Every structure is written in C-alpha cells, then in structure tokens.
Amino acid sequence: MTSTADNLQVATRLDADVLVIGGGPAGTWAAITAAAQGAKVILADKGFCGTSGATAPSGTGVWYVPPDPGLRAKAMNSRWDMGGRLADPVWMRRVLDQTYSNVNLLSEWGHPFPQAADGTQIRTSLDGPDYMRLMRKRVKAAGVRILDHSPVLELLRDGSGAVAGAVGLRRQRGDLWQVQAGAVVIATGGCAFLSKALGCNVLTGDGYLMAAELGAELSGMEFSSAYAMAMEHGSVTKTRFYDWAEFTYADGSPIPGAASKGGRTAIARTLSAGKGVFARLNADAETQIAMRHAQPNFFVPLDRSGINPFTDRFPVTLRLEATVRGTGGLRLLDESCATSVPGLYAAGDAATRELICGAFTGGGSHNAAWAMSSGAWAGSGAAQFARGQRGRAAQLYRAGGVGIREGKGARIDAAGLTHAVREIVLPYENTYQRHGARLEASLSTLDGLWASARSADEASRDEALRTREGLAMLATARWMYRSALARTESRGMHKREDFPQADEAQRHHIISGGLDEVWTTPAPVAGPALEVLAA
C-alpha cells in the first residue's frame, strides 16, 4: 500500500545530502568521508555515537598489513581456504590498502596506539573506547550533525523508488524526527538476537529490514552461525584468550575434542546436553601479564566474581553473535558499496563481508578493516549520488510496513515476539549444528510468526522501537535459515550435519531477499581465484 509521509506526526524535519544510519566505525568513517566531499551530513544512532555498537565497549584487532608483497600475500592467503574460496582477492587488496591508509590517519589524529620496545606504534589493534571517542570528535569536527538516541524506524523513498531519507524516534522525548536526504548509508551493524554479547544490545538487524522493505537484497546469510565464548552469565565475548583454555566437565574430567578453535562443536554438544562446561586458562606468568594489559575488560567479570581464570575452573558458555561476527549482510553491487536500491549504500557489519572473508568469520581483524574501508567508500559513493539529487522536489513515501502501519489485527506483543524468535535462534542445535529437518521446522515457525505480524495494527509510540527490533530479528532469522537450507553442503562456518562435506558445485554466493515470501538464488563468485591473481 502506497503511503506518503505527509501525515506522519513529526516533531523535527531536517534535510541533508547524506543521512548515515548507525554511528559505529562504519558509520563514522562514512560520515567523515561524505562531509570531506562537501556533503551536508546527518548521522543518526540508536544509542550515543561513540559508545554504542560492537566496537565501542570492547576493542578490535585490525587487518593492518604494511604494503610489503610477501606480507600482503600471506594475509590474503590466511582465510582464503577457511573462507571456502568465496572471497574476492580484488576486494581483499582494496580493503588492505584502504585500512592501511585509514589506520595511519588514526595515528595522525592522535589515537594512543601502544608502543613496542623500540618505540614504534603497534597498529594492529584498536582500543574500542579510545577509537570511538576519537571518531565522534572527528565526526563533529567535520561539521556532521549527530542525532544521538535516535533510532531509525523506517526509510523514505521518492516516486521513482530511490531512497529519500528516513524517519526515527527521539527516545529521550518520545517524538519522531524525519530527515529528507539525497542518499542514505546503512551502517547499523549486524544482528546478534539480543544474546547479551558485549556491545550487541543495539544490534537487532534493523538495517536489513528497512533496506529490504525498499527491495534491497542480502548475501551470505547462511554464514551466520557465529557463537563466541564467554564466562557463563557474563557478556564479554573476547574469544582469543580461550586459545589457552583447558575445557572440562563439572567433575574436572576433560571434554574430548573441546577447544576454542576447531573444537567448539564438542563444547556446543556438551552445553546442548545440559552439562556444564568449565575452562581454565593455562598461560605462563609473562602471558598472563600481557593478557591483562591487552584486554582488561576480559577480566572485569572474573575479578568481580573472585575467579582467578589461571588457577580456577570457571563455567563458560557460547553466546550467539550471528551476523556480527558472521559474514552475511546486505548485498553490494559495486566498489562504492551501493545496494540495488538507488541512493542506498551499506557498510560495516550491515553489509556482506563475504567479499574479504568468504564463508568464515570476519571477527579477529577483517570486520574492523571492512568497517573502516567500506564506511569510507559508502560515504564517498553516497556523497556523489546526493550531488545529483540536489534540488529535487520529491514527494516522500513511507517504505516501512510491518508494525508501524495501521492494520486490522491486534498490536504485536514486542516482548513476546522477541522471546519467540530467540527461543528458535539461540539454541546451538538450530543455528550452530545445522540439519535440514531442524532448519525446515524453525523456518516454518518463523514464517508463521511473520504471517501473523503482517496484519497487526500500528505499535504505540512507546513500543515502536521494540516492535521493529523484534520484526527485524524475525526477518533476519528467516533469511538465515532459508539461505542455510539452500546451501546443501558444509562450507566455512556453515556446517550441515546432513551434508558434512563441501561441494565444489556450490562454490557460489547465495543471495536472499523478500519479506512475505523469502527467496534465495545462487550467484557466481565474481573475482578471480587467489592463486590466479597471484600468478
């Protein structure tokens, strides 16, 4: 149903060349780059830009590799096979170049990188709070207007179908804002299904839903089975330190085959069986000091609980991070990070990272490099597109549908919907250890939830955000499972119990989309094989 935006009761109307949605690394790099090209930019964040999202409370390793041919070749090789040979070496090169230049810029801007013994800066990791504080400062210095605590609820389009802005909520006042814009960058991060993983409380897949409502496509949504290790009841999911862990049952006996790398299935199976999993980190004294220095926040919940992780066994769990550390997301059409919707660009975890990681997790360094590189390209692409839109007198139409339009049914129970989606998605046997029968059953329940949500009446202002978040998670889960069913093999992080081997005939991408009818279709891998590029 076509609906103009005229009747929306909006308290604040603004206009911009470029609207950036999301203020994590991808969004802030997009905003700075667009502003540097002369665009008038507004950035809207669900939380407070600089403290919100996956990077801000944590820290990230970065794929920062000096332009030495040997080092670059090694870096590109490192995930080529693990990623099921789905990455594109041309994009890998682009990201390595752009990341090198952006990280060096961070140094010029005064980011406090740690120093090696010889005084040189160690630029392969970024402390989250320092990084994002600096990015907020640079965004403001670039003249970008920031709307904090202002989640976008839906996109706006013009009569031709091009994106033309967005409408959001001002959480602190409870009213609506609207931005009319020549181009929009979706940088809303991934979707972790409110699994309580650190920094993921705002990452509910909103950008996927609002882009799909305009017809954007997704890619690689089957690569969404990322679970990270955490202390039981804790949210800190820095997994790297569990490389030192010895995993045991409650009685202290070792769990056969359990390991953080290459042994998570044994851990998932033990947890699924309702048995506790315990870890102790067997690191030497020097490494222990280095660990505390590198990731102090890893130790906070342990210290508070009086646990010494190097001597005590402590209970651990796996927390779903789905597309945050998976590689699926909005499909990109070209080097400017354009989606299939005119004027709509995507960056960071909101976009697919298959281009540099293929089928294997983007966590550990690639996602951070991707966020800053794709952010810069999307900001630049959006600024250029918006230049051609200046002066257009557009009639604005609402693109958003479910949950925010008048309907015949009762209002959606946002908490109930979220609970129902999480009940399906969080268990390891549905999302991590996949099997066609379980995927079909999950999908059938999720499709039923969508069908009943479809006719629901508009949510109250107080419930609008939670309702849209619940729907975004529901839509995300349906693209994930439909894509997982379409890949009848095991590749990268996508592991099917009923198809345990990789199938060379399925070395392709799986594109997905649709809301009422979710569809998938294969698409060929575009880039050359890595060995061809190297030859």
Ligand SMILES: Cc1cc2nc3c(=O)[nH]c(=O)nc-3n(C[C@H](O)[C@H](O)[C@H](O)COP(=O)(O)OP(=O)(O)OC[C@H]3O[C@@H](n4cnc5c(N)ncnc54)[C@H](O)[C@@H]3O)c2cc1C
């Ligand atoms: C604990 C943890 C550790 C990680 N460590 C690494 C690592 O070491 N190396 C690595 O490469 N990657 C790592 N990652 C992956 C990490 O997600 C990315 O590197 C990076 O944060 C992606 O940046 P982003 O800007 O795309 O998303 P985010 O940093 O997640 O930012 C998304 C932003 O969008 C906003 N937003 C969401 N919905 C809306 C809406 N509706 N309206 C407006 N704003 C919205 C959010 O508030 C948030 O500010 C880690 C992830 C986690 C969870």
